[in-house]
Amino acid sequence: MVVISDDTVRLRRLLFFDAVCREKGISHAADAIGMTQPAVSLAIKKLEESFGATLFERGYGGSELTLEGTLLQRRVRRMFDQMEAAVVELLAGSKSRSVDVGIVCRHLTDAQIRCHIAIVQLGSASAAARKLGISQPAVHRAARALEDTVGVALYRRRVHSVSANAAGIGFARRLSLALHEIDQAANDLSSARGLASGQVSVGMLPLLPQRLLARVIRRLREDYPEVAVTIHEGSHTRLMNDLQFGAIDVIVGALREPRLQGDVVESALFTDPYVVVVRKGHELATRESVSRKDLAAYGWVVPQKDMPRRTVVETMLATLPHRPRVVVETSSLAMMMAMLEENDCISLLSRSHILYGNYRNDVVALDMETPEAERTVGYTTRLDWLATPMQHAFIEYLREQCRIDH
Template sequence: MTAQELPNFHHLRAFSLTAHLRSVHGAARQAHLSQPAVTQAIGRLEKRFDCRFFERRSTGMYPTPLGEIMLLRVDRALDLLDGAARRIGESARRNARARPAPLDRMATTTQLRALIAISQTGSFSAAARAIDQAQPSVHRAGRDLEKLAGVPLFERISHGVALTPHGRLLAMRASLAFKEIEAAGEDLEAAKGVVRGRLIIGTLPLVRTELVPAALAGMTGAYPDAEISVIDGPYDGQLTALRTGEIDMLIGALREPAPADDVEERALFFDTLSVIARRGHPLAGRTTIGIDDLRRYGWVVPRASTPTREHFDALMRTGNEAPPPGLIVTSSLVVLRGLLLKSDRLAILSRRQVTYEERTGLLTALPVALNDPPRPIGLTLRRNWHPTRLQSAFIAALEDAVAREEQPI
């Protein structure tokens, strides 16, 4: 389901109220709508998703099995928006601003899409291009939403526009709410026997190379029509993408404790690090290697603040001298391998990341005791996340791939 096909949240709220109250009349009264408007909203949802969501009985409106699937996702989406609206409304009243409108009931899908696009692009013009709308329309949608909120959602900066904390909160919750409705479409198709879906996996640079391919190979046969993306990138950007719903899960070294209260970490296995060099490196034949030996050579290292870089910095601090000059910083495993193979540079890596090169004799682990505890590798997920069938299948395949893996070299 594309962003343009997302249903109106007013229709979703009418659907939810009808399901919980078992009554179109009760839903209309609580939503301040007419009964025909509620009936129309439900009809449009049923047409959009090609499902019958209610059984109309003499005693009321009862969700069908497909209706129950839809209700779970709709309620999760509405809870996300309601929570953001409550926090923003409390702030508006605390700051003695004009009484805010009921944001969760008044905000439109168009306004929320505009807000998300502005948060992702940093300007009204770029946001308009991203969602294929005219810039005045996006600007008006954003400003109308700000009026409803009763608090500033945007602030001008030197190179565009940024969201305020309230704007970021609403954009994040709206993005996750849209993801829930997209997931509803996948859940409904799966319940009808249609085997497809969409999965976006975030991986950290230098994550163990064989794990994700092995998991994908193990499950894609059952999902031949699934749309799967694997996105590699630095931790901070991937974490933000996870929290806003741009990716479904993040695979790599865990931070422990989890870096935010809305995500959780699940360890899959524990890994250790080694100093890696090319075959024939001057240090490769040594039985003992000291810190002074290591400082004589150049190094390839990941960027600052990553767990592996912290191991490198700790290793270099074991002596009194400064770290060696001329470091090459990269998050690309392809570049790192090439530098190791074509020079006397060294790197700290998991041996599992260079399994093929070590087995074929291209690279080797040096006998250097790093004295580091095993590091947890695993999944970072949104807290209270409810995966689709495809997402659950990939996690199961990932766990199977770990279980089947050979013992460390």
């Protein structure tokens, strides 16, 4: 979830900052946006205090961006690009009259955006009010004001509840990505000052070998001791939603088949063969040859239906003399291994689960071919993602660790 800071995410201050960058000076910026020079100067001062940075070198010729100012400008420009794209996308799906997108963006307020994102993420205005620590009427006022500003209905209103409609959800996604750019700016500035602090938020798909990420994080912390890494484990659908809202930076795990397109990019890391496994001590573990009839004689522990590996399992089961019993469906690797250890069940894992896991002494891979004999493990990012130096380092260490292990 995007963390909105009242100190740094002030649209008005960032708008003034963008104007000073464009006009090369405070006085010209004040004229361009119809504000007084003292008001613009105060906004820039507050912004510098918020980021703990000197953003401009002021001289007789105007205001020149410092290195820190240049880094912030890049993120602010990306923020406003996302906001403009959000408005364009919203209006394209409506019958609203033609409007000036720039003017609409300049009229959006912190309160409107903060409340709208909270309504979408939490599912209702009442939950948004509790999360933001404000009254429910205040949330309703902000929601109505936002609809008036954009000229498009964003909510489904019932007698006792307000929730976002499809247009509102898409609009919130873009706005979340816009605000996320300012969070990224803070990390950029820390790196520019030589500080080994910052954030990396990783989505981990079910059945991804956890030791792989542990090794990558260990290497990252050697270069960035103060890095804060957050791991979110969940289904592909949930993590994709988090990625598209800017709540996570990258998803690591089995790539989709066929590959995803559109607003995300999938990058392959290694291929991972599937193997049929049983516990050590299982009757089939010591056999030199295992038949299809043997596989049908035992219960199976299988992944849930929304997982790519389930398709491979179903293909294999369809080739057996009769369909065996499915004992348990689970996306939990720990639960799957517990079932294998305590029962004479069979399952399908990838070789990396045995390579990286603590299970090499517990399970045996049967010597037999499997259909669609491998999966591709990789990572998924947003198409327009601009990684911070620390996030870029995480990706490079991830790729390097996979080359070492595979």
